[in-house]
Every structure is written in C-alpha cells, then in structure tokens.
Amino acid sequence: xxxxxxxxxxxxxxxxxxxxxxxxxxxxxxxxxxxxxxxxxxxxxxxxxxxxxxxxxxxxxxxxxxxxxxxxxxxxxxxxxxxxxxxxxxxxxxxxxxxxxxxxxxxxxxxxxxxxxxxxxxxxxxxxxxxxxxxxxxxxxxxxxxxxxxxxxxxxxxxxxxxxxxxxxxxxxxxxxxxxxxxxxxxxxxxxxxxxxxxxxxxxxxxxxxxxxxxxxxxxxxxxxxxxxxxxxxxxxxxxxxxxxxxxxxxxxxxxxxxxxxxxxxxxxxxxxxxxxxxxxxxxxxxxxxxxxxxxxxxxxxxxxxxxxxxxxxxxxxxxxxxxxxxxxxxxxxxxxxxxxxxxxxxxxxxxxxxxxxxxxxxxxxxxxxxxxxxxxxxxxxxxxxxxxxxxxxxxxxxxxxxxxxxxxxxxxxxxxxxxxxxxxxxxxxxxxxxxxxxxxxxxxxxxxxxxxxxxxxxxxxxxxxxxxxxxxxxxxxxxxxxxxxxxxxxxxxxxxxxxxxxxxxxxxxxxxxxxxxxxxxxxxxxxxxxxxxxxxxxxxxxxxxxxxxxxxxxxxxxxxxxxxxxxxxxxxxxxxxxxxxxxxxxxxxxxxxxxxxxxxxxxxxxxxxxxxxxxxxxxxx
Amino acid sequence: xxxxxxxxxxxxxxxxxxxxxxxxxxxxxxxxxxxxxxxxxxxxxxxxxxxxxxxxxxxxxxxxxxxxxxxxxxxxxxxxxxxxxx
Numbered sequence: 001x002x003x004x005x006x007x008x009x010x011x012x013x014x015x016x017x018x019x020x021x022x023x024x025x026x027x028x029x030x031x032x033x034x035x036x037x038x039x040x041x042x043x044x045x046x047x048x049x050x051x052x053x054x055x056x057x058x059x060x061x062x063x064x065x066x067x068x069x070x071x072x073x074x075x076x077x078x079x080x081x082x083x084x085x086x087x088x089x090x091x092x093x094x095x096x097x098x099x100x101x102x103x104x105x106x107x108x109x110x111x112x113x114x115x116x117x118x119x120x121x122x123x124x125x126x127x128x129x130x131x132x133x134x135x136x137x138x139x140x141x142x143x144x145x146x147x148x149x150x151x152x153x154x155x156x157x158x159x160x161x162x163x164x165x166x167x168x169x170x171x172x173x174x175x176x177x178x179x180x181x182x183x184x185x186x187x188x189x190x191x192x193x194x195x196x197x198x199x200x201x202x203x204x205x206x207x208x209x210x211x212x213x214x215x216x217x218x219x220x221x222x223x224x225x226x227x228x229x230x231x232x233x234x235x236x237x238x239x240x241x242x243x244x245x246x247x248x249x250x251x252x253x254x255x256x257x258x259x260x261x262x263x264x265x266x267x268x269x270x271x272x273x274x275x276x277x278x279x280x281x282x283x284x285x286x287x288x289x290x291x292x293x294x295x296x297x298x299x300x301x302x303x304x305x306x307x308x309x310x311x312x313x314x315x316x317x318x319x320x321x322x323x324x325x326x327x328x329x330x331x332x333x334x335x336x337x338x339x340x341x342x343x344x345x346x347x348x349x350x351x352x353x354x355x356x357x358x359x360x361x362x363x364x365x366x367x368x369x370x371x372x373x374x375x376x377x378x379x380x381x382x383x384x385x386x387x388x389x390x391x392x393x394x395x396x397x398x399x400x401x402x403x404x405x406x407x408x409x410x411x412x413x414x415x416x417x418x419x420x421x422x423x424x425x426x427x428x429x430x431x432x433x434x435x436x437x438x439x440x441x442x443x444x445x446x447x448x449x450x451x452x453x454x455x456x457x458x459x460x461x462x463x464x465x466x467x468x469x470x471x472x473x474x475x476x477x478x479x480x481x482x483x484x485x486x487x488x489x490x491x492x493x494x495x496x497x498x499x500x501x502x503x504x505x506x507x508x509x510x511x512x513x514x515x516x517x518x519x520x521x522x523x524x525x526x527x528x529x530x531x532x533x534x535x536x537x538x539x540x541x542x543x544x545x546x547x548x549x550x551x552x553x554x555x556x557x558x559x560x561x562x563x564x565x566x567x568x569x570x571x572x573x574x575x576x577x578x579x580x581x582x583x584x585x586x587x588x589x590x591x592x593x594x595x596x597x598x599x600x601x602x603x604x605x606x607x608x609x610x611x612x613x614x615x616x617x618x619x620x621x622x
Numbered sequence: 623x624x625x626x627x628x629x630x631x632x633x634x635x636x637x638x639x640x641x642x643x644x645x646x647x648x649x650x651x652x653x654x655x656x657x658x659x660x661x662x663x664x665x666x667x668x669x670x671x672x673x674x675x676x677x678x679x680x681x682x683x684x685x686x687x688x689x690x691x692x693x694x695x696x697x698x699x700x701x702x703x704x705x706x707x708x
Contacts (some may be wrong), residue, residue: 074677078651081682085647088689089640093696207679211668220669238670240659248652273707275700278693285689289682296678522637611633612705 003425007146010429011436014184015161018177018440022165025173030473033170034101034452035269040175042276046283048175049267051182051437052445053080053258053284054291055131056138059185059438063417064410066299067306070229070237073299075247077292079254081285086259086514088281092268094521094610096277101269102449103262103513104457110520110610112603113528117457119535123512124262124453127505128446129487131263135443136491139436145335145415146432152492158440159488166444166484167477171270174444181437186290188434192418192427193294196301199421206297214304225304231315232307233353233391237300243571253578257506260514263442263449274613302413305420310351310406319348328419337409344402351406352396355387356380358403443487451480504546507574511538511581519589521611524604526593534589542581546574632703639695643688651681 027033040048058080066073098106103124108117136155143154165173190206197209201221214221226236241247258264267284268277309326310319322340332338340349343358364377389397415435418427455476460467467475512535519526519534526534547553549563561567563574572580598604609615654662659673667675700706 071674071677074655074674077678078655078681081685082647082651085643085685085688089643089692210678211670211675222669222674224669226669238674244656247656251651251656275693275697275707278689278696282686282689282693285682285686289686292682293679608629611636612629613700613707614705615707 001425003428004148006425006429007432010426010433011147014180014433014437017180018161018165021177021180022169022173025169025176027168027170027172027473030101030456030469030476032172033473033476034448034456035266036170036172036175038270039272040270042271042279043283044179045175045267045271045276045280047182047287048178049264049280049284050287051178051185051441052174052267053264053442054182054185054288054438055442056135056435056439058291058295059189060138060141060414060435061411063295063298063302064413066296067303067413068410070235070300071239072241072247074296075251075254077296079251080258081288081292082251082255083258084281084285084288086255087264087268088278090518091259091265091514091521092277092281093274093613095265095517096268096271097274097613098610099269101266102452102456103265103517104453105461106520107513107516107531108457108461110603110606111516111526111528111531112599113532114462116516116528116532116535117461119532119539120513120516121453121457123508123535123539125450127261127508127513128263128450128453129490130505131261132443132446132450132483132487133490135439135446136487139439139443140491141335141411142415142432142435142439145332146428146435155488155491158436158443159484162440162444162447163481163484166447167480170476171266171448174448175270177444178441181441182287185434185437185441186287188430188437189291189298189414190294191430192421192423193298193301195423195427196305196417196421197297200301200304206301207293210297210300221300221304225300228304228307228311228315231392232351233355233396237303243565246565246568246571246573246576249572249576249579253510253576254506255510256514256582257510257578260509260512260517261505262453262509262513263445265517266449266452267445298414298417302417302420306408306413307351309420310349319350321347322349323347325349326420328416331419332412332416335412337412339407341405343405344400346400349406350401350404351408352401352404353391354396354401354404355384355391357384357388358405360384361403447480447483447487450483451476454479454483504542507542507546507578507581508539510578511542511585515582515585515589519586521607523590523593524607525598526589527596527599529596530589530591530593533592534585537588538581538585541584542577545569545577545581549574628703629705632699632705635699635703636696639692639699643692646684647688650676650684655681 031037062076065076095106100106104117104120107120108114139158140151140155143149143158144151147154165177193206194204197206198204200214201209201212202215203209203212210221212221213219214224217224222238226238230236268280271277271280307315311317312320322342329338333340343361360377360381364374364381366372367374367377415431418431455472459475460472515538516531516535519531548560549567550559552558565571565573654673655677659671662672665672697706
C-alpha cells in the first residue's frame with residue numbers, strides 16, 4: 001500500500017469519526033449550542049478543553065521552537081500552561097457561577113455598560129479571528145504535504161468537516177468531537193516520540209529520555225547536544241538567556257493571554273457546578289501536560305537527529321553529499337520548507353551558525369540585481385565574514401565553508417519526525433490525522449466563540465432583545481457558517497502577517513480582557529467608567545507597541561523602528577508587552593474608578609453572589 | 623470552627639489561599655525556572671541544571687499540583703462556610 005493511501009485511510013477514518021459524533025450530538029437549544037447544556041463532566045470537559053487549547057501551534061510548531069531556541073523557548077512551555085493556574089483561581093469558578101453564555105455577557109453586566117460589552121466583543125473578535133487564520137494555514141500545510149491535494153481543496157474539505165459538526169452540534173457537538181480529536185492528536189504525537197526516545201536513550205518515556213544518557217556516546221543527551229551545537233557555532237542548547245526581564249514578561253504575557261482568551265474561558269461554562277469548573281482546569285492541564293512533557297524531548301532529539309543526518313561521521317568531519325541526502329529531505333524540499341544553496345560549490349550540505357554570512361550574501365545579491373544600497377550590503381557582508389572566520393577558532397574558514405547552506409523551517413520538525421527516525425508508514429498517516437485534529441479542534445472552538453459573540457452579545461443584547469430561542473439558534477448557526485467561510489478564505493489567501501498576528505491575539509486577551517474580568521470579580525469598587533478606560537488603555541497600548549515595531553496595521557514599511565532588541569523599550573519585545581499593557585489597564589481602571597462614583601448597590605450584590613458558589617444552577621439565558 | 627455563613631470570612635480565606643498558591647506558582651516558574659536559575663546551577667540533573675528542568679518540566683508539574691490542591695481546599699471551605707452547591 002502506498003504512503004498516500006495510508007494517509008487517506010487515517011485521515012478519512014478520523015473524519016468519519018467526527019461526522020458520527022456530530023450526528024449523535026446535535027444541539028436543540030441555545031443552551032446546548034453555546035454551553036453544551038451545562039452538563040459536561042469535568043474530566044470529559046478537561047479533555048475537550050485540552051484539544052481546544054492545543055492548536056496547530058502546540059502540535060506542529062512548539063517542538064520546532066524548542067529545537068531552535070533551547071532553554072530560551074521554555075517560555076512557551078511555562079506560558080501556555082501557567083495560565084491555567086490563573087484561570088482556576090482567578091476567573092473560571094466565578095464566571096461559571098455568573099452562569100451566562102459569553103465573556104462579553106459578564107463584562108456588560110458587571111460593568112453595567114453596553115460600551116464595555118462592545119469593547120469586549122471587539123477584543124474577542126480580533127483575538128479569535130487572528131487565531132483562526134493560524135489554524136486554517138496549519139490545516140493547509142498538513143493537507144498539501146500528506147494528502148497531495150491542492151491547498152485550496154484541502155482547506156475546503158476541512159471547512160466542510162468543521163461546518164458539519166460545529167454548526168449542527170454547537171458546543172455540544174464540538175465538545176464530544178474534541179474528546180475524539182484529543183485522543184487522535186495525543187497518540188499521533190506520542191508514538192513517534194516514544195520510538196525516537198527508545199532509539200536515542202533506551203528510555204520509552206520521552207520526557208524522561210530527555211534527561212537520560214545518549215546510548216551512542218554514553219553522555220547525557222543534553223550534554224551531547226550542547227557539545228554538537230557549540231561545535232557548529234550555535235549557542236549551547238541549555239545556555240541561560242541574557243535578557244531575563246524580557247523572558248519573564250514574555251512568559252507572563254502568554255500566561256495572562258491564555259487565561260484571557262475567550263474560547264478557553266467559555267469551556268468553563270459547560271460544567272454543571274462551580275466546583276467542577278475548578279476541577280476542569282486541573283484536568284485540562286493534566287491532559288495538556290501529557291503533550292507538553294513530551295514536547296521538549298521531541299525538540300531536543302529532533303535537533304540532535306537532524307545534525308546527525310547532516311554530519312553522519314560527527315560534526316568535525318565533512319557533511320553529507322547533497323546527492324546522498326535522505327528521502328524525507330527530498331519530499332520536504334518540494335514544499336519549499338527546506339532550502340539548500342551550495343554556497344561554496346563543494347556539493348556537500350554545511351549547516352552551522354555562519355554569523356549571518358549567508359543571509360548577508362543573499363541581501364547583497366538582491367541589492368545588486370534588484371537595486372538597493374549596495375555599499376551598505378557590502379559592509380554587512382564584510383562584517384559577517386570577519387565574525388564567521390573567527391568562529392570556533394577559525395575552523396569554519398579553514399574548512400572552506402562559505403555560509404550556512406541549509407534552511408529548515410521549524411514547523412516541519414514534528415511532521416517530518418517519523419520520516420527522520422525512519423518509522424513505518426502508518427505512523428506518518430497518524431501524524432497527518434493528528435495535525436489536522438489539532439488544527440480543526442481549535443478552529444471549531446474559536447468559531448463558536450466568534451459566533452456566540454455576534455449572535456448573543458451583538459444581536460440579542462443590542463439589536464433585537466426579543467428574539468426567540470429558536471431564532472437566536474438560527475442566527476448563531478448562520479453567523480458560524482459565515483465565520484467558517486471567512487476563515488477558509490483567509491486560510492487560502494493568508495495575509496502576509498499571519499505569523500505576527502498571534503502576538504496580537506495573546507496581547508489583546510492579556511492586556512484588555514484578563515484584567516477587566518479579574519477586577520470585575522476581585523473588586524467591588526471598579527465601576528463602568530474605570531473598566532472602560534482600563535480596557536481601552538490596555539488595548540490601545542498593546543496595539544501601538546506592536547504596530548510601532550511591526551508596521552501600522554501590519555502594512556510592511558510603516559514600522560517606526562526596526563523590530564530588534566536595541567530599539568525595544570527597556571529590551572521588552574512586542575511579544576512580551578501584554579504584561580505591561582495589563583499593568584497599565586489595572587492602574588488606569590483603579591485611578592479612574594476611585595475618582596468617580598462607586599458602582600450601584602445591585603452590582604455590588606452581583607459581585608457578592610459571583611464569589612459564592614451556592615445556587616449556581618445551569619448556565620441560563622437572560 | 624470559623625464563622626459559618628460569613629461571606630467575608632469565606633472570601634478572605636479564598637484570597638489567602640490564592641495568594642499562597644500564586645507565590646509558589648511564581649517561585650517555581652519565574653523564580654527557579656528563570657531568575658534564580660544561576661543559583662541552582664550547582665544542582666545537576668541529567669546533563670543540565672535544576673533550573674533548566676524547572677523551566678521545561680518541573681513548573682508544569684507544580685502547576686497541576688497547585689490547581690488540584692486549590693480545588694480540594696476550596697471544596698472544603700465551601701462546606702465549612704455553608705456556601706457549597708447542594
């Protein structure tokens with residue numbers, strides 16, 4: 001059986017499973033559509049939330065980020081899990097007690113203001129839409145690589161599948177489908193990792209293998225990795241980072257961003273009781289951690305395997321001939337995610353830290369052919385060459401290396417892992433199904449958050465409060481269908497800034513929504529004007545800080561400063577600014593609130609009731 | 623026991639519990655994993671130091687324990703103050 005047939009079978013079977021669940025779990029009321037009727041068991045909900053949360057970024061990209069960043073990329077591991085502690089203690093139980101359907105619901109009621117609810121709706125839609133684009137592009141990569149169909153065809157297939165179970169089943173259908181998707185993606189992620197860990201360390205548990213001895217060399221695997229990467233001129237894998245302030249703020253921004261993302265928060269409205277909301281957060285993190293304990297091992301071992309493939313006789317010996325490269329490199333070259341340029345014309349693949357020499361040469365070549373500052377580009381090449389020739393006691397210069405010749409996109413590590421480790425074809429089919437499960441489960445959760453914000457918060461709350469339950473359900477289904485069409489279109493024509501907008505999603509959720517929700521619960525004094533001022537401060541400060549470095553509205557060429565550490569305020573990158581935006585939000589909200597009138601009595605009573613679990617009942621309508 | 627049916631007592635106990643938990647949360651991630659890593663450099667574990675382990679695995683384990691501990695303590699507090707859900 002060909003690899004293609006096997007991939008089709010695995011993906012087809014997983015899709016058939018999702019279809020079956022969709023038919024079984026149709027939603028009949030708005031309550032079932034928005035919050036699955038509020039009757040989902042915490043363990044089941046934890047598993048569904050884990051699938052909802054673990055997106056294409058966790059499944060496909062994170063191990064690659066770890067492989068490239070080493071210790072510095074620990075930020076993603078801590079940042080994307082630590083937020084659940086904040087959710088469990090600061091938000092989830094109280095929002096569950098509040099007992100409505102959406103995040104803007106709470107902000108609008110607690111701050112007795114339609115304006116506040118509208119700001120929340122805008123934040124929610126920007127954050128969720130930018131996030132959906134990432135999922136659709138992730139699904140597109142998986143389709144075009146494994147199913148050998150056009151990207152567009154693949155995305156339309158994915159959209160039809162999501163349409164079927166999300167529009168029919170709403171939260172109920174999504175929740176039970178996500179449970180199945182969790183199982184698929186976890187198996188797909190773990191099996192190759194177990195094989196690779198066994199091969200390199202003899203330990204079948206990858207998370208433990210990471211701290212075990214490397215069989216071939218007899219030294220711990222991280223020590224071995226540190227040796228080979230420093231021999232190739234890179235920073236040691238476990239090396240400390242110089243800018244600790246930025247690392248702390250980046251981690252904090254990811255944590256509060258995680259806690260503030262609406263598609264995660266609404267998951268906690270689906271459990272029967274307040275106590276269950278707390279347990280759900282714990283179970284969610286247990287299910288997430290199964291992947292997150294494995295990811296650092298996958299990253300480190302993939303990096304070691306890749307170097308081993310390029311330098312089969314060790315990094316001191318010549319690299320492999322381009323003509324002898326393994327098959328997986330050939331297939332991935334077709335997708336453009338691996339690129340080889342023979343800079344020194346020796347027919348071999350040199351992959352090492354060239355101090356930017358290769359990139360500078362390319363820039364010079366393009367300046368010469370397409371016009372540009374040739375003098376500046378020449379100086380850059382000369383500076384890079386001096387650094388290059390001094391590196392590792394002049395070893396690279398002596399060996400006649402002329403720059404890094406192999407560019408490997410970090411996103412392919414997980415997808416190519418089974419091929420790199422020469423695992424059987426069915427494992428590759430499994431990875432294809434797993435990558436799609438990760439992308440689709442998150443996309444469905446996001447689409448639900450978007451459609452409920454529009455149908456419930458915008459139409460029901462503002463435009464037509466008298467709409468019937470049936471009418472609202474119909475509107476919710478129509479808005480979700482429109483959202484799927486828009487998301488698919490954006491996936492087919494991804495805006496050039498797709499990678500950068502993820503910072504925007506976390507920044508907005510962390511700087512604007514998280515502080516507003518927290519103050520709504522933990523302070524009785526913060527009032528409507530204070531909350532609105534705070535949310536706008538958070539939103540505007542994060543937008544300005546990102547736009548100043550990444551271009552206004554991400555239009556290239558409009559950035560005011562280069563996006564490098566030398567220009568960042570106190571060395572804080574735009575990715576890390578969410579924490580600062582949140583701080584500004586808190587300060588402004590408190591100052592403005594104390595300068596204006598305290599909230600009316602019934603609002604203070606609302607806060608009082610949200611804090612006490614008694615009398616929660618199911619999630620109810622207005 | 624402390625005052626039953628005293629909402630402010632219940633809330634104060636909750637806030638105390640949250641503060642304690644968040645101190646551990648911050649100590650294990652921002653502390654051991656990032657800022658205090660140089661101090662832990664002497665403690666070797668599997669080819670690297672304890673700070674690296676906290677940053678890549680240890681902190682996540684602590685997060686899980688913290689959430690379950692909090693959920694368990696809060697369930698007891700709910701009953702103690704008579705605000706649990708029947």
